[in-house]
Amino acid sequence: MTIAAEELNPLVPHLAEIIVGLVAFGLLFWVLAKTVFPQFEKLYAERTDQIEGGLKRAESAQAEADALKKKYEDQLAGARAEAARIRDDARAEAQQIKAELRTEAEDEVARIRARAEEQVVAQREAAERSLRGEIGGLSAELAERILGSELADPSRRSATVDSFLSELDAMAPPQTTGAS
Secondary structure (H helix, E strand, C coil): CHHHHHHHCCCCCCHHHHHHHHHHHHHHHHHHHHHHHHHHHHHHHHHHHHHHHHHHHHHHHHHHHHHHHHHHHHHHHHHHHHHHHHHHHHHHHHHHHHHHHHHHHHHHHHHHHHHHHHHHHHHHHHHHHHHHHHHHHHHHHHHHHHHCCCCCCHHHHHHHHHHHHHHHHHHCCCCCCCCC
16 A cells, blocks of 8 residues: 555655756756857846946947037037137227228318318408409509699509508507307
8 A cells, every 4th residue: 555655645745757857957057058158148248248347338429429418519619719809809990990080080070170271361362462462552542642743653552552551550450360
């Protein structure tokens, strides 16, 4: 009955089955350890390298992008500063040109006024000379008519005209030359 009892108990395996199972498991483990597990380890290492390499490439690309961004921002700041400097230079140059044009215009106005005053003075002197000559002739004629004698002597005639004009100048109000 012991044999029948041993065969009937499914919880207790036979010793031969345990030994055969252990040998088969050992052989299977050894074959897997020699062929399959190294492949798994190799694939795992490759995946790890790919992931770590991808992360390193991403980090280096990020660092490069950050460096390029910094460089771009520096160039942009430099360009803005240059533009501001150019604007300031242009404003200063415009102010300088404006001041030069104003000075030139004021100089031109002064020259025009001076020429106009010179022309007025020259015309006044010409008019005075012309009037003196006419007044001299008329006064000599008047004097001849009043005296009833001819003033034939030119020096006498000139002296009479000059004294008459001196008296007229003394009677005339003083003239002012307005330079505005």
